Amino acid sequence: xxxxxxxxxxxxxxxxxxxxxxxxxxxxxxxxxxxxxxxxxxxxxxxxxxxxxxxxxxxxxxxxxxxxxxxxxxxxxxxxxxxxxxxxxxxxxxxxxxxxxxxxxxxxxxxxxxxxxxxxx
Amino acid sequence: xxxxxxxxxxxxxxxxxxxxxxxxxxxxxxxxxxxxxxxxxxxxxxxxxxxxxxxxxxxxxxxxxxxxxxxxxxxxxxxxxxxxxxxxxxxxxxxxxxxxxxxxxxx
Numbered sequence: 001x002x003x004x005x006x007x008x009x010x011x012x013x014x015x016x017x018x019x020x021x022x023x024x025x026x027x028x029x030x031x032x033x034x035x036x037x038x039x040x041x042x043x044x045x046x047x048x049x050x051x052x053x054x055x056x057x058x059x060x061x062x063x064x065x066x067x068x069x070x071x072x073x074x075x076x077x078x079x080x081x082x083x084x085x086x087x088x089x090x091x092x093x094x095x096x097x098x099x100x101x102x103x104x105x106x107x108x109x110x111x112x113x114x115x116x117x118x119x120x121x
Numbered sequence: 122x123x124x125x126x127x128x129x130x131x132x133x134x135x136x137x138x139x140x141x142x143x144x145x146x147x148x149x150x151x152x153x154x155x156x157x158x159x160x161x162x163x164x165x166x167x168x169x170x171x172x173x174x175x176x177x178x179x180x181x182x183x184x185x186x187x188x189x190x191x192x193x194x195x196x197x198x199x200x201x202x203x204x205x206x207x208x209x210x211x212x213x214x215x216x217x218x219x220x221x222x223x224x225x226x227x228x
Contacts, residue, residue, distance in 0.1 A: 044222040045157075045165065047216050061216035062216060105213075107176075108167060109176065114164055
């Protein structure tokens with residue numbers, strides 16, 4: 001079974017750093033990009049960007065460039081999303097999602113269960 | 122960036138009703154359009170990709186159409202488990218923008 005399992009909920013203070021994880025199983029981890037999607041409380045889905053686990057090449061959405069960092073460790077089939085200095089506005093649910101392709105298009109066919117990040121003083 | 126605009130933002134419908142949600146792209150995206158369903162407290166689920174291709178395991182009452190800038194998601198006969206929020210997403214270019222969502226509620 002194809003699965004993405006994310007790390008557990010986090011409660012942090014402003015200014016703290018954080019890294020959350022997304023572990024893939026049931027498929028060749030290096031054959032599919034991992035995308036990250038943010039959902040702020042009561043709001044819609046926002047595409048943050050993606051990473052190619054085979055070589056750690058990344059694309060960042062304009063709103064997230066410079067604010068977060070994607071990384072991956074293909075030896076343990078795990079992708080990471082990290083912040084160096086959290087803000088209250090980073091409070092959200094974060095999803096990882098596998099990117100599959102058809103021709104020139106793509107879609108997210110497998111999602112992690114989400115990691116809730118709460119940033120509060 | 123390509124902006125995706127869904128309408129309506131919410132709707133109320135009864136079990137058995139046919140429901141149509143529209144999604145408009147700010148630039149042409151050919152057929153690079155996906156639809157997702159999200160239930161409260163759950164991760165999104167892929168319903169349709171390439172504008173009209175049903176993902177494996179998704180009931181046939183869901184259908185998608187459109188190309189260029191205008192797309193529709195239709196639920197042929199609404200079932201109790203279909204009450205959820207639906208999002209479109211374009212995969213024509215990065216960033217892979219989503220629509221703002223359409224919440225389907227029980228009338």
